[in-house]
Amino acid sequence: MGSSSKHSVVIIGGGAAGIATAASMLKRRPGLDIAIVEPSDTHAYQPGWTMVGGGVFDVATTIRPMASVMPKGVTWVKQACTGFRPEDKAVTLADGGTLAYDVLIVAPGIRLAWEKIAGLEVTLGQNGVTSNYRADLAPYTWELVQTTRGGRAIFSQPPMPIKCAGAPQKSMYLACDHWRRAGVLGDIEVEFRNAGAVLFGVADYVPALMEYVEKYGIHLHLGSSLVAVDGPARLATFKTGEGEETVSFDMLHVVPPQVAPQFLADSPLAAPSGFTDVDQHTLQHVRYPYVFGLGDAGSMPNAKTAAAVRKQAPVVAVNALRQLDGKGPTAGYDGYGSCPLTVERGKIVLAEFAYGGKLAPSFPTWLIDGTKPARLSWMLKADLLPWIYWNGMLKGREWLAGPGGLIAQ
Known part of the structure; x- marks a missing residue:
């Protein structure tokens, strides 16, 4: 004892x-x-x-x-x-x-509940199956992005709640941007299969994201939830409103269901x-x-x-x-959350919102309009935020984050 x-x-x-x-x-x-x-x-x-x-x-x-x-x-x-x-x-x-x-x-x-998707755990990190939700797998994502030159690339999103609700599509946009620059995007069928009913939970940010969905030629499948993966056969099974659908893939980026x-x-x-x-x-x-x-x-x-x-x-x-x-x-x-959506290398849609989907920008719109892709938002995410995390937040320095007064009930 x-x-x-x-x-x-x-x-x-x-x-x-x-x-x-x-x-x-x-x-x-x-x-x-x-x-x-x-x-x-x-x-x-x-x-x-x-x-x-x-x-x-x-x-x-x-x-x-x-x-x-x-x-x-x-x-x-x-x-x-x-x-x-x-x-x-x-x-x-x-x-x-x-x-x-x-x-x-x-x-x-x-807790990342990988086991809720049949066959997933045994194939993670091989057979074209990856996830940025694990540090040891994120480099494999980049390896797959660089080596995929054709076929089908699927990016999945499970039902809520998940941490960083924008992450499933962030990884997709960065991959598409790489493929576009490499001249192979036209040879890859990109699918975003989201268990939810909308592309993003706060409506104000959807128009900017939809522009990138169209620009990259991404096929949107809403109400589509990953339930099983056969890595060696490169098959993924999704539960949809109509039943189950099994599709082949060359690359599959999985976001696991998440629980307490x-x-x-x-x-x-x-x-x-x-x-x-x-x-x-x-x-x-x-x-x-x-x-x-x-x-x-x-x-x-x-x-x-x-x-x-x-x-x-x-x-x-x-x-x-x-x-x-x-x-x-x-x-x-007040329910503040932020999701810097990496829509391409060098540009981010900086989603910031509070309870009820109310926009809660940290900066004046003349500096950063969060509903539009911006280079300054990318600099914030790539250069400033990691530094603030290690040297500010974890040290008790509350830059841009002092405690608010009690909100009226």
């Missing part, structure tokens, strides 16, 4: 959400006793993997040792959380030990969706006031992106510190 200990704040997850929240809390209250529960040796800048798959970034630049991003002064509990006991203000660990807390912050991320981590879904903290049941503005748990949740594992109806976490972390930091002091929440999250 493992040992038991107690900390003022216990954070589950050393991803973007957990690290950024710890750093933001320590900026406000240096010396605060925080433990972060995280079994992984490495920390990844996941938004960079689309760029790896497009031949823009080297995958090595997206991964750093976990020790290098742990905020100074936190206790790193290097193992997995296996369960929650909110009535006892404690969590259980893989070694049988427990961690008690005054405040708990739940940020374990989302099982230890969270099975716990008293879960909403019916399996995600942490929090108030969508205060990010405080609806039943346990000393528990907060953010990031991809939260039940909020926002887009699950790193940009959302950048705005959520300061809100949780402020409200969790107030909870420690016996006070109610004062900061509010």
Whole structure:
């Protein structure tokens, strides 16, 4: 059996959400006793993997040792959380030990459920089957893009929720742009098969994206969900409104279905969706006031992106510190999310929106009109955002992301 200990704040997850929240809390209250529960040796800048798959970034630049991003002064509990006991203000660990807390912050991320697509796991990384949702596969995406000169290339998108809802089509646009420059796009039948009913969830950005769909000659199949892959035979089976359809492919970029981590879904903290049941503005748990949740594992109806976490972390930091002091929440999250849609190499449609699909631009439209493809948005994604992530967000510097006031209910 493992040992038991107690900390003022216990954070589950050393991803973007957990690290950024710890750093933001320590900026406000240096010396605060925080433990972060995280079994992984490495920390990844996941938004960079689309760029790896497009031949823009080297995958090595997206991964750093976990020790290098742990905020100074936190206790790193290097193992997995296996369960929650909110009535006892404690969590259980893989070694049988427990961690008690005054405040708990739940940020374990989302689970990629590769197993929900029959035959997929055994063929990933070979037979033309790839995914930018894994660091070890994103370079294979770029390899396939460079070697595919004809045939059919399929890009799939599962039902929501998924992290970075734009990523399935970002990889497709970058591939098409490469094929166009290489003079082979006309020999490749490109299909975008999306389980959803629309190309993108926020209508204002659809016209610009549709221009690229038409420019690249992409065949759109909405309401089409990947259910099985036969890698050696190069066949993919999709569930559609009419039943099932099996099509051949030369390249298949898969985005896996995504679910809450099982230890969270099975716990008293879960909403019916399996995600942490929090108030969508205060990010405080609806039943346990000393528990907060953010990031991809939260039940909020926002887009699950790193940009959302950048705005959520300061809100949780402020409200969790107030909870420690016996006070109610004062900061509010408005549902902000961002999806820099890489429509071609050098241009991005910078989708930024809040709850209800309301546009939420960070810059004046004379500088960047997010509904149109822009070179400046590409520079932001390729050069500025990775730097802000490593040197700003993970260090508790809240550039463009201070905690907002509580939104009127």
